Amino acid sequence: GFNCGIVGLPNVGKSTIFNALTSAGAESANYPFCTIDPNVGIVQVPDERLDRLAEIVAPERILPTTIEFVDIAGLVKGASQGEGLGNQFLGHIRSVDAIVHVVRCFDDENVVHVSGSVDPVRDIEIIQAELALADLDSVEKKLQRVEKQAKSGDKKLKEESEFYARIKQALEQGIPARKVEIGVDEQLWLRDLHLLTDKPVLYVANVAEDDLAGTHPFVAQVGEIAAAEGARMVTICGRIEAEIAELDGDEKKAFLAEMGLSESGLDRLVRMGYELLGLITYFTAGKKEVRAWTIPVGTKAPQAAGVIHSDFEKGFIRAEVISYNDYLAAGGEAGAKEKGLMRLEGKEYVVQDGDVMHFRFNV
Numbered sequence: 235g236f237n238c239g240i241v242g243l244p245n246v247g248k249s250t251i252f253n254a255l256t257s258a259g260a261e262s263a264n265y266p267f268c269t270i271d272p273n274v275g276i277v278q279v280p281d282e283r284l285d286r287l288a289e290i291v292a293p294e295r296i297l298p299t300t301i302e303f304v305d306i307a308g309l310v311k312g313a314s315q316g317e318g319l320g321n322q323f324l325g326h327i328r329s330v331d332a333i334v335h336v337v338r339c340f341d342d343e344n345v346v347h348v349s350g351s352v353d354p355v356r357d358i359e360i361i362q363a364e365l366a367l368a369d370l371d372s373v374e375k376k377l378q379r380v381e382k383q384a385k386s387g388d389k390k391l392k393e394e395s396e397f398y399a400r401i402k403q404a405l406e407q408g409i410p411a412r413k414v415e416i417g418v419d420e421q422l423w424l425r426d427l428h429l430l431t432d433k434p435v436l437y438v439a440n441v442a443e444d445d446l447a448g449t450h451p452f453v454a455q456v457g458e459i460a461a462a463e464g465a466r467m468v469t470i471c472g473r474i475e476a477e478i479a480e481l482d483g484d485e486k487k488a489f490l491a492e493m494g495l496s497e498s499g500l501d502r503l504v505r506m507g508y509e510l511l512g513l514i515t516y517f518t519a520g521k522k523e524v525r526a527w528t529i530p531v532g533t534k535a536p537q538a539a540g541v542i543h544s545d546f547e548k549g550f551i552r553a554e555v556i557s558y559n560d561y562l563a564a565g566g567e568a569g570a571k572e573k574g575l576m577r578l579e580g581k582e583y584v585v586q587d588g589d590v591m592h593f594r595f596n597v
């Protein structure tokens with residue numbers, strides 16, 4: 235599956251948020267195995283469209299799609315130099331697809347801050363520096379190796395070593411790898427480096443219980459950094475989310491309505507995490523189940539079918555597709571067919587977010 239690693243300094247609220255995320259999912263009977271590892275949680279992706287489809291189809295069961303969150307504790311200043319088992323934690327970050335960076339924006343004298351005061355800008359800089367230093371280490375090693383090989387006069391190797399030198403220079407200037415402009419040929423080299431600063435980032439401003447709107451200047455500071463990087467930010471209060479996560483569906487709705495909110499901060503976080511990973515959803519809708527399936531943006535029909543079963547991909551013939559809005563407007567599959575809103579699509583069709591799909595395949 236696709237996963238987001240939750241990172242941040244100690245005591246910023248990572249575990250609180252992670253536990254809320256996983257306990258919210260644990261309430262669902264469909265995923266009793268919500269926690270596969272103490273630090274890895276499978277979290278349902280909230281999607282209203284699934285409920286609308288279910289209203290039309292009245293299936294036996296409704297299955298949302300999921301993503302994984304990984305609680306990566308232990309990142310501290312000096313981690314890249316091996317401080318506090320640092321390398322081990324950086325290794326965990328290497329294995330995730332995207333980074334959710336939790337930043338403490340709540341003042342609470344009862345919660346110790348590792349650096350003695352609450353300062354989101356400094357905190358973000360500490361984490362960024364550790365990630366960049368770890369990357370610098372990886373790039374330097376690679377550069378040394380390839381530079382040596384390039385002495386043979388091989389043009390391609392020379393280009394490759396020049397590329398690593400360019401990444402190294404950017405990192406030294408505080409530019410994350412994801413911000414370096416690279417050519418098509420170079421993408422493979424970059425991917426093979428598995429750099430931490432190449433991963434997409436979502437900032438979480440963890441605010442105090444009495445500042446749900448995020449009016450504290452700390453939040454604006456995080457927002458400014460995010461904006462400058464072209465990253466997104468979500469404001470949540472970990473403590474309150476932990477309480478909301480304990481509530482069942484109706485209680486949760488009532489609680490949120492009382493606070494004037496349409497969805498919980500966690501729901502927003504999960505949706506934004508899904509987008510951060512470049513994922514979209516298509517649906518299958520039958521009497522047995524209405525179900526959401528996850529694919530990366532740009533996935534073609536056979537590969538999308540393969541998410542359900544590899545046989546669907548191997549024996550793919552064509553897909554019957556109704557876009558979500560058409561499906562809804564026509565009141566379901568039969569209506570959509572009547573109105574000519576069902577399309578037959580072939581191997582080259584790029585599946586769109588919200589498509590209601592039915593695959594035809596050979597066995």
Ligand code: GDP
Pocket residue numbers: 242243244245246247248249250251307340341342345440441442443470471472473474
């Ligand atoms: P981690 O080290 O980043 O995983 O942080 P924890 O989730 O363990 O939280 C550290 C402390 O901060 C705990 O005592 C939490 O209860 C507290 N905490 C987390 N989120 C909030 C919040 O939104 N408001 C307040 N006041 N305290 C919080």
